[in-house]
Amino acid sequence: MKPVISIEQLSFTYAGSERPALSGINVTVNPGEFIGITGPAGAGKSTLVLCLNGIIPHFQRGEYQGRVWIDGLDTVDTHCTEISRKVGSVFQDPEAQIVASTVEDEIAFGLENFGMEPEMIEARITDALQRIGIEGLRYRSTVELSGGQKQRVAIAAAVALRPKILVLDEPTSELDPLGTKEVFEVLKQLNQEYGLTIIVVEQKINILLEYIERLWVMNEGRMVADQPPRQIINQPELLTGVGLQIPPVSELVYRLKAAGYYSGELPLTVDEAYWALLKCRGGKG
Amino acid sequence: MIQVEELTFAYPNGLPVLENLSFEIKSGEFVALIGQNGAGKTTLLKQFNGLLKPTRGMVRIDGMDTRKSTTGLLAQKVGFLFQNPDHQIFLPTVAQEIGFGPANLGCSREEIDKRVREAAVQVGLEPYLNDNPLFLSKGQRQRVAFASLLSMRPQVMVLDEPTTGQDYREGIEIMEMVKALHRQGHTIIFVTHDMELVARYAERVIVLSQGRILMDDTCRRVFYQPDVLRRTNLFPSQIPCLVQRFDRYQEEFGMPLSVEEFYKAITDSGGEEYVHCS
Numbered sequence: 001m002k003p004v005i006s007i008e009q010l011s012f013t014y015a016g017s018e019r020p021a022l023s024g025i026n027v028t029v030n031p032g033e034f035i036g037i038t039g040p041a042g043a044g045k046s047t048l049v050l051c052l053n054g055i056i057p058h059f060q061r062g063e064y065q066g067r068v069w070i071d072g073l074d075t076v077d078t079h080c081t082e083i084s085r086k087v088g089s090v091f092q093d094p095e096a097q098i099v100a101s102t103v104e105d106e107i108a109f110g111l112e113n114f115g116m117e118p119e120m121i122e123a124r125i126t127d128a129l130q131r132i133g134i135e136g137l138r139y140r141s142t143v144e145l146s147g148g149q150k151q152r153v154a155i156a157a158a159v160a161l162r163p164k165i166l167v168l169d170e171p172t173s174e175l176d177p178l179g180t181k182e183v184f185e186v187l188k189q190l191n192q193e194y195g196l197t198i199i200v201v202e203q204k205i206n207i208l209l210e211y212i213e214r215l216w217v218m219n220e221g222r223m224v225a226d227q228p229p230r231q232i233i234n235q236p237e238l239l240t241g242v243g244l245q246i247p248p249v250s251e252l253v254y255r256l257k258a259a260g261y262y263s264g265e266l267p268l269t270v271d272e273a274y275w276a277l278l279k280c281r282g283g284k285g
Numbered sequence: 286m287i288q289v290e291e292l293t294f295a296y297p298n299g300l301p302v303l304e305n306l307s308f309e310i311k312s313g314e315f316v317a318l319i320g321q322n323g324a325g326k327t328t329l330l331k332q333f334n335g336l337l338k339p340t341r342g343m344v345r346i347d348g349m350d351t352r353k354s355t356t357g358l359l360a361q362k363v364g365f366l367f368q369n370p371d372h373q374i375f376l377p378t379v380a381q382e383i384g385f386g387p388a389n390l391g392c393s394r395e396e397i398d399k400r401v402r403e404a405a406v407q408v409g410l411e412p413y414l415n416d417n418p419l420f421l422s423k424g425q426r427q428r429v430a431f432a433s434l435l436s437m438r439p440q441v442m443v444l445d446e447p448t449t450g451q452d453y454r455e456g457i458e459i460m461e462m463v464k465a466l467h468r469q470g471h472t473i474i475f476v477t478h479d480m481e482l483v484a485r486y487a488e489r490v491i492v493l494s495q496g497r498i499l500m501d502d503t504c505r506r507v508f509y510q511p512d513v514l515r516r517t518n519l520f521p522s523q524i525p526c527l528v529q530r531f532d533r534y535q536e537e538f539g540m541p542l543s544v545e546e547f548y549k550a551i552t553d554s555g556g557e558e559y560v561h562c563s
């Protein structure tokens with residue numbers, strides 16, 4: 001399979017900064033992959049995302065080395081609007097992303113820019129609002145929304161574009177727990193229905209481990225791990241070593257295992273932890 | 286410290302956001318306010334510093350009716366950390382930003398400098414006092430906003446999603462600072478969507494659902510009534526969720542909130558009882 005994203009020896013240093021924000025990133029992504037990125041603040045997660053949607057190097061000054069190919073196109077030689085047809089983005093700060101004054105207009109905005117027919121636009125808006133569960137906000141003014149509501153609008157706007165690749169930078173930071181789960185359900189659905197390639201930066205490790213298929217752990221501009229969640233959780237130092245947390249249920253079973261009450265794999269979810277505890281009993285009995 | 290009596294609030298466009306709320310927060314409490322997006326948490330917090338005033342009913346801060354006092358007066362009692370730090374940062378240096386509140390209070394130059402230094406030390410921003418806040422990272426900007434609040438030395442600290450947009454370590458660091466303030470006697474009210482933080486820090490939990498109070502109890506009791514929480518689409522932190530998968534958890538494990546507590550409950554039974562119960 002031809003990779004849909006391929007990054008070779010990518011390094012980037014923001015203009016005026018001494019330390020590189022990214023150094024020596026090498027990675028390829030196949031179509032239809034569902035990837036999570038996590039890492040402490042300043043690790044370079046957002047910078048990597050900006051390299052995928054072409055903001056870097058097109059709109060951000062700095063020293064750029066290496067190559068990023070999106071669907072066969074080198075981002076350096078490709079116009080940003082061309083890239084944005086392939087890569088849909090949800091930025092870290094929804095306030096900065098939202099430009100229109102009503103929710104409906106916000107979602108229509110990108111579609112109109114792509115020159116889409118009005119009936120088609122209508123269908124896409126309805127579909128996106130429904131998927132994200134914000135039909136009720138359609139005619140609301142964007143400035144009067146709560147933090148979480150704004151974030152949902154930004155996600156709906158990106159989803160409406162049905163890009164080939166969707167990159168989301170901490171899209172659930174202001175969402176309530178169910179809202180967060182719903183967003184990941186929607187992403188999973190889009191991933192399965194349309195084979196959409198998804199890359200999502202997320203601090204909420206619990207939900208990330210439950211949904212994604214491949215996890216990138218970043219620290220100080222480098223990719224320090226690139227493995228499926230199950231492998232990562234069985235080497236908790238990969239996360240704790242860079243100052244991140246492992247889910248409380250994984251930690252519990254990890255401690256039971258260290259104390260000899262359990263032998264086996266560490267759980268990723270509450271459900272798996274339940275089965276691990278049962279097995280732990282059986283093992284002792 | 287805070288008395289809310291039959292508070293109803295609607296924004297000018299007519300939507301009723303808070304409906305007939307009555308409760309009290311005593312001096313020295315550590316309260317988490319939780320609820321779905323749009324439940325009215327931020328709107329409620331803004332009643333505490335007079336940024337919004339009741340449409341009906343009353344909010345009293347240390348005896349003062351918010352409708353009859355100025356925001357300046359209330360700001361000395363209630364410090365407020367906004368959901369987005371950038372909404373409260375507007376001066377060109379960190380030092381000026383932190384000193385803004387005390388300057389407004391009419392403090393002397395020395396007093397301002399003293400408060401700025403103390404607050405900066407407390408949040409670890411000393412090296413950045415002459416920097417422009419806009420060039421700092423989001424986590425650092427959150428600290429600037431937090432230090433600005435500390436320099437006012439308010440008795441009550443109201444924090445709207447203080448850890449949002451920060452990584453795990455930064456979030457814990459902020460909450461540890463808050464906890465230290467609580468130990469010094471400050472009243473803390475914070476909003477968060479992170480149930481792990483609620484389990485770890487809050488003594489009392491108020492659950493807001495569509496502008497009404499659904500539950501108001503200790504964290505432990507709230508997280509061990511998941512049916513009620515679910516009515517407003519919330520679920521407890523991971524450990525209580527896991528514990529409640531076991532039918533007879535009460536006898537077997539009690540009601541643990543933390544990994545530590547659950548681990549103890551499992552291993553204290555010497556593994557023996559643990560092996561047999563099922």
Ligand SMILES: Nc1ncnc2c1ncn2[C@@H]1O[C@H](COP(=O)(O)OP(=O)(O)OP(=O)(O)O)[C@@H](O)[C@H]1O
Pocket residue numbers: 143144145146147148149174176296297298300302320321322323324325326327328329368
């Ligand atoms: N300035 C405003 N004018 C009109 N309506 C508003 C305004 N601010 C908030 N609202 C509405 O009031 C309701 C409660 O909003 P609030 O910001 O208090 O929610 P919240 O519980 O803090 O949510 P979140 O968790 O998303 O921050 C929402 O329906 C919101 O859209």
Ligand SMILES: Nc1ncnc2c1ncn2[C@@H]1O[C@H](COP(=O)(O)OP(=O)(O)O)[C@@H](O)[C@H]1O
Pocket residue numbers: 014015017020021039040041042043044045046047048422
């Ligand atoms: N616009 C910018 N100008 C200068 N430096 C920046 C800019 N954005 C980010 N950086 C720096 O680049 C590094 C990586 O930042 P970022 O990609 O935002 O990390 P993360 O998203 O993992 O928190 C940090 O050291 C940060 O301070």
Ligand SMILES: [Mg+2]
Pocket residue numbers: 045046047092169
């Ligand atoms: Mg970032």
Ligand SMILES: [Mg+2]
Pocket residue numbers: 146147326327328368445
């Ligand atoms: Mg809010």
